[in-house]
Amino acid sequence: MFKNIYKNILFPYNHFEKLNDYFLLLEPKFIDIKKTFNKDSNLCVEIGFGKGDFLIDFAKNNQDKAILAIERSQSLVKEVSKKLILNNIDNVLLVEGLADFIFHFYIPFSSVEKLIINFPDPYPKKAHIDKRLINKRFLKLIYNKLTKDSLIYIATDSENYRDYIINELQSLNIYKIEKFLLGFYDDNYQTKYLRKWLKLNRKIYSFIISKKS
Numbered sequence: 131m132f133k134n135i136y137k138n139i140l141f142p143y144n145h146f147e148k149l150n151d152y153f154l155l156l157e158p159k160f161i162d163i164k165k166t167f168n169k170d171s172n173l174c175v176e177i178g179f180g181k182g183d184f185l186i187d188f189a190k191n192n193q194d195k196a197i198l199a200i201e202r203s204q205s206l207v208k209e210v211s212k213k214l215i216l217n218n219i220d221n222v223l224l225v226e227g228l229a230d231f232i233f234h235f236y237i238p239f240s241s242v243e244k245l246i247i248n249f250p251d252p253y254p255k256k257a258h259i260d261k262r263l264i265n266k267r268f269l270k271l272i273y274n275k276l277t278k279d280s281l282i283y284i285a286t287d288s289e290n291y292r293d294y295i296i297n298e299l300q301s302l303n304i305y306k307i308e309k310f311l312l313g314f315y316d317d318n319y320q321t322k323y324l325r326k327w328l329k330l331n332r333k334i335y336s337f338i339i340s341k342k343s
């Protein structure tokens with residue numbers, strides 16, 4: 131469906147440049163999944179896809195799914211866009227931007243059946259902990275965007291971030307940790323950072339999380 135280079139990218143900030151009434155920024159621009167992907171499907175979302183190794187294999191293995199992939203680095207978005215075209219992948223929409231912004235303004239309610247976050251930046255210094263993607267605020271923000279039976283997959287090499295995620299989940303008390311694993315949650319996939327940490331013999335921790343009913 132997305133034929134030309136960069137046609138499979140949504141650059142959200144472009145929408146807002148044209149607006150002079152700042153209140154309009156508060157209006158969501160929810161993606162019409164059926165129209166965008168030509169599929170009657172919920173969304174699978176990957177945040178921070180980096181070089182796109184996971185995304186490309188995931189898209190190939192899930193051709194019936196509508197996949198929305200968010201990355202804040204414009205150069206990575208462009209690089210992966212080219213890879214999607216080379217691999218003839220037409221079920222992925224890349225979105226350049228920050229995940230919380232994209233979730234709030236672009237992702238419809240009850241539409242995400244799978245959320246994948248592989249090796250989110252750990253921000254190990256105490257002073258930078260507020261910059262972490264996964265925290266109570268973010269987990270609250272995405273809650274109503276997830277379907278009832280959705281699953282969240284998270285992998286990290288950081289023990290500190292692992293414990294932080296567990297604490298945030300427990301104090302929020304609206305999610306359930308279905309599985310906590312030592313190692314990456316799916317042996318069929320690779321990511322740049324997974325390879326990097328395995329090479330350095332670092333331990334990997336994975337979470338599979340559901341919504342509490």
Ligand SMILES: C[S@@+](CC[C@H](N)C(=O)[O-])C[C@H]1O[C@@H](n2cnc3c(N)ncnc32)[C@H](O)[C@@H]1O
Nearest residue numbers: 178179180201202203228229248249321322323
């Ligand atoms: C440590 S890298 C992991 C990349 C890839 N998932 C992997 O496993 O190789 C983290 C990635 O998340 C992206 N990122 C960090 N914070 C983000 C945010 N708030 N929204 C979207 N992307 C983000 C970064 O640009 C980077 O590409």
